[in-house]
Amino acid sequence: MKKVSIVYWSSGGNVEVLADKISQGAKDAGAEVIIKTVSEAKVEDVVSSDAIAFGSPSMDNNRIEQQEMEPFINQFKLLPNNQKSLVLFGSYGWDEGKFMEGWKERMKDYNFNVIGDLTVKEAPSAEELNRAYELGRLLAK
Template sequence: MKKVSVIYYSSTGHVEAMANHLAKGAELQGAIVKVLRVQDAKVNDVLDADIVAFGCPSMDGNTIESDEMQPFITEFKIIPVEKKKCFLFGSYGWDKGEFMDKWIKTMISYDFDVIDKFVIHEAPAKQDLDKCFEYGKKLLTY
């Protein structure tokens, strides 16, 4: 059975809802799934997983959240991940979601294999949550 870690930051609950639907989709396909707020995640939650999904909203300056998510991600600058497959997801508000392109570049530079992304504007609608569920099911096919 494949192991999937879904690690997210959510201040409003939008990204948390996306994370939970992603996890349900992966579980339906038989994955062993851990869903963790980034402040509860450990490096081994990434290293021990076959696939990791990271979720975060866009914050000031079109970046990922700087107090919890960014420091956690930065740990992997020096920890070998050897092309660990990762999926990135999140939401944005006033900006146009450019944070995701920056985040992808960062993850690739840290040697992650970014297999896909999903980003939405504002709060997830039912169809967005349905897409998260479908992405979760698809995670095991990469």
């Protein structure tokens, strides 16, 4: 059984809804899932997992959340991530979600294997929730 960790930051609840749907997809596909807000998460949650999902809204000029998520993500810069499967997800308002492209490149530079991503404008649609569910299933493979 694969172990999947989902770590996210959410203010308005949209990223949390996506995290829950990714979790459901991974569980339904047979994975053991750990889902935590970034304030609860530890590096070990990521290191000890087979696959990871990170979620954040776009904030502060097309960047991930800077007070908690950014410092957490930075911890993986020098760790041996060994092409661990990773899904990135998040929401945006006015900036068209451009933060995701930079985040994907950064995580590839940190030696993660980015196998999928999802950005939603404001609240996720039914179609976007289905995509989140499928990303969870993909992480469990």
